[in-house]
Amino acid sequence: MTNRLEVQLPGMTLKNPIIPASGCVGYGESLSEKYDLGLLGSLVIKSTTLEERLGNPDPKYAHTKDGILNAVGLKNPGIDVVMAEKLPFLAQFDLPIIASVAGSTEEDYIAVCEQITQAENVKAIELNVSCPNVKEGGITFGTDPDIVAQLVRKVKAVITVPLYVKLTPNVTDITVIAKAVEEAGADAITAINTVTGLAINVETGQPMLGNVTGGLSGSSLKHIALRMVHQIASTVDIPVIGVGGISTVDDVLEMLMVGATAVQIGSVNYANPMAGPDIIEALPKRMDELGIEILADIKRFDA
Template identity: 65%
Template sequence: MSRLSVQLPGLLLKNPIMPASGCFGFGEEFADKYDLSILGALVDKSTTLEPRVGNPSPRYFHSGERILNSVGLKNPGVEAVLAEKLPYLAQFDVPIIQSVAGSTVEDYEAAVAALSKAENVKAIELNISCPNVKQGGLQFGTDPEIAADLTRRCKAVTDLPLYVKLTPNVTDIVAVAKAVEAAGADALVLINTITGQTFDLETRKPVLGGVTGGLSGASVKFVALRMVRQVASAVEIPVIGVGGIETVDDVLEMMIAGATAVQIGSANYANPMVCKEVIEALPVRMDELNMISIEDLIAEMKAEIRG
């Protein structure tokens, strides 16, 4: 192992950096800018059983470092991802973490089972920040029992590690984290976007076509850091930190909070080279801070957090 490499259940990553789902598509837009093989892993766009056209426009609102998105899980569906997107990504020496979403438990099960068969998919990321149509639109991730049931049932249809991505839009994220850990999750990813809204002063109407949207950007980091530390203190499985990461210092701060690896999300929009730049800056910054290796930092923080 190199000084940058980290271990996640079922995966050995060359470094702890990966793009977050939804902010990197399926890699095509970035592959002409740098070799995607340098990434620790690549989390592709959340994929549903059937294609989705997403929410009506406008889907994005930018205000400085703050971003609201209301994409609505637009994706080509499982069949197209298996036939086109994953074969395209097979040219790169990088493990694929396949993000999966759905509207019913059965949709999730079918999508997880199908996508797990792709040779270059090495883990499944379960996006549970989705409306459960059988529960009146309540997000799967807001109720510990529902989240645990979904985790258990998806775990039963795949041989791959299952990483569950948690929503921050809850009163007690630790309760949800512990429930999905008990249900068999191999790792946790947090946080997803925070629900927000904005209005047009002239029309007095919501700006976004989907009315509400997911808040991301640099300011979200402080919420993510707090939740990563809370969850890392309460569970035994690894935590992958995401939310507001833009710089190498953000990466290291997230790992000090308790993350084993990190995902970079909205920063890819403003700077398509951000993942590459952070990976290259990591050993230099580690030298300045007298850090021997990422694994040593993880072990040090785990000992401190667990007491």
């Protein structure tokens, strides 16, 4: 019988649509102590930069009633360590890897992308464009359609795997950015990254994060993500990977019903490291209840 949960993304067939999101599970080491990572559809590694980054000052996390604010600041060991240690570790699992790449300049992105695609288990690159472009005066790559389109074209020219672009929601109209990256050659879009937020400690009157502001994730993000994924899927012809506030089977189905092909689960992994396998196991029963034969047949709602 055909795998009911199987979905197709550019460059890979996923046994199910569940993908741990970048930044929430590192390079998979801690999750691998809980379960076989081969159960997952894919995994997005932590955003990797050319050089090691220590991140923003502490505290890097602030827990809110409905989510988490983080200002980690792209902390990672750099491309050399990722190539020598992290990706070989993941190669032991039957798991296609999506490599998240970040940088401060176009040259940074290009250099990391060229190297990281040499790993056989990297089946696609996900550009994290929520990064300040140093050469453009700190303008975030993902907020300017011309800048992000230029970056996509330059990265596409040096890689042999599909290119996904993870969009920031911190823009006036996300469809303008989505269309720009599609026209520049992106193979898929991941949406959305975190929403910029701020939390105050009323005891001290000071921000709860060392970086003052941070990215809001968790359940409070879901309905923003659903809206934006719907907008993007209605605008572009390339696949969309939905992310933001997903923690249950119904969250996954909602995201597919607004137009996503697959989903990424993020902050829920902190509270429940077994979230991925739990959702995968529960999907067939919920599909039976809803009369869904295979996930690939889910239709986007009419609007």
